[in-house]
Amino acid sequence: MEFKEAVQIALQSLWANKLRTILTLLGVVIGVASVIAVVTLVNGANTYVATKFSSYGADVFTVSKMPQIITSPEDYQRFQKRKNILFPDFKYVEANCKHCIGIGAQQSVTGKIVRGTQSTTDTSIRGYTWQMPALQNLNIVQGRGFTQADEEHASRVAIIGTDIQDHLFEGVDPLGQELRVDGTPYTIIGISEKQGSTFGASQDNWVAVPLPSFQKSYGTAKTLTIYVKAGEAGPVLETAADEVRVLVRSARHDAPGEPDSFELDTNNTLVGFFSMVTESFGAVAGGVALIALVVGGIVIMNIMLVSVTERTREIGIRKALGARPKDIMIQFLIESGTMALVGGVFGVIGGILVAQAITILAGFPSTVAFWSVFAGLVMATGTGVFFGVYPARKAAQLDPIVALRAE
Structure with missing residues (x-):
């Protein structure tokens, strides 16, 4: 057949x-x-x-109090006991790192943004040093980013995500407009490119202000995350990471032979x-x-x-x-x-x-x-x-x- x-x-x-x-x-x-x-x-x-991680750049790594991924409650409790990474630690690394092409710092809280009678809640409020948008590959599609002068003078200026533009400035050009970040007035100078969502959570519901301005409102005791750009992946990144590790240990007075009191993460580790x-x-x-x-x-x-x-x-x-x-x-x-x-x-x-x-x-x-x-x-x-x-x-x-x- x-x-x-x-x-x-x-x-x-x-x-x-x-x-x-x-x-x-x-x-x-x-x-x-x-x-x-x-x-x-x-x-x-x-x-x-x-x-998402490669968009930050394969040559970018972070230094933070706690790792970005924690797998057990015991680890969380142990990391919580570490000293916070503070602004002086960042400034020390910034002043002494010879293999860092770019370096910035970030702090964040969740708060309320108000414009007139309209408002948003659960908005990420970020304190950025002036290089941070570039280190996180945040493209400013309208207006401008932060400058060193904004940081040095703790200017009341802000960059916003597209969710803030859509919810509070519908039909209105946000540039030059004022909004209140947890009660503090800021003038919008830039609008970031739309980032989309991650696992259903929007990545565009945020406002960034200069880090010194952020610390005036929320204090200087909160831990921050340091972002470092090495220039190249591979050996160049490893050299920069080793230098930054030594500098951070020195700034935090970690004793010789003791484990790091902070976490250094690369994108490849997270991916x-x-x-x-x-x-x-x-x-x-x-x-x-x-x-x-x-x-x-x-x-x-x-x-x-x-x-x-x-x-x-x-x-x-x-x-x-x-x-x-x-x-x-x-x-x-x-x-x-x-x-x-x-x-x-x-x-x-x-x-x-x-x-x-x-x-x-x-x-x-x-x-x-x-x-x-x-x-x-x-x-x-x-x-x-x-x-x-x-x-x-x-x-x-x-x-x-x-x-x-x-x-």
Whole structure:
């Protein structure tokens, strides 16, 4: 029997029992959809984080009181006991670092922004030294950034994110306008390029003011984060990082042999950690999806055994007309494989739709990996063929005389 004829017979058999076929496919659809959705979301998260951190520059690193990623309550308590990194620490590093192409510092709080009768809440209020927008790759699309004079004179000027522009200055040019940051008036001198959202949280709901102005309102005791630009990644960055580590230890009087009382993070460290977390999550979710596929395969095997029983007389007639055991086996393997492949196609579509729905509703980034689509289809078809071998073999071994007597 030709392969084309076998496929035609298999499809006719599946179409004749549409409801049973659909119910049988559910396990495969759920398994493949789970794999595709998880891979799409994990791939999107990794791509987003890598892009976001690389936008800061591979040659930029930070010095802070606490690491940007904390994995346990015990670590959090331990880091909390460290001394704050203060403005004099930053000035000491700024004055003595010879391998720093650029250096800045940032503090932040959450507060309320008011203009007239309108206001925003939960807004990030940032205190920046004048180089910080460039170190964070914040493009000023209107107006200007901070200058050394703004910092030295603690000027009451501000740069805003696009959320502030949209909510408080709709239809009005914000430049030169006044707003109140937790009650303190500032004049807007710049508007940043739209940053979008990260995992559903907007990155544009912020106001930046010169760090000395920020400290006049919120005090000088809060810890700050130092940003350093080395100029190049690799050995140049390592040299700058080593120099900054020595300078910060000196400024904070860390004893020789004692561990650092601060954290020095590079972008590669953060991206690597995040990738490790998402890979672990993907492995767990993939294991769950594999279980769903196995369950779907068992259902396919069960249905194929029922099909063999129902079509015993048909098998006997085909054998009497000259069909070889190999032809019978191929027919049933094609049926189980086709059934699983169709389930895989719907699973791929369903997985992509689920991932896109999560992106739309929760803002979680997603990127379709084409290798995962291919892998999902191969896994589905392989599952169908594997679990279809026993029913197909049983059908192929039927005695034609016994089969013809079946009712």
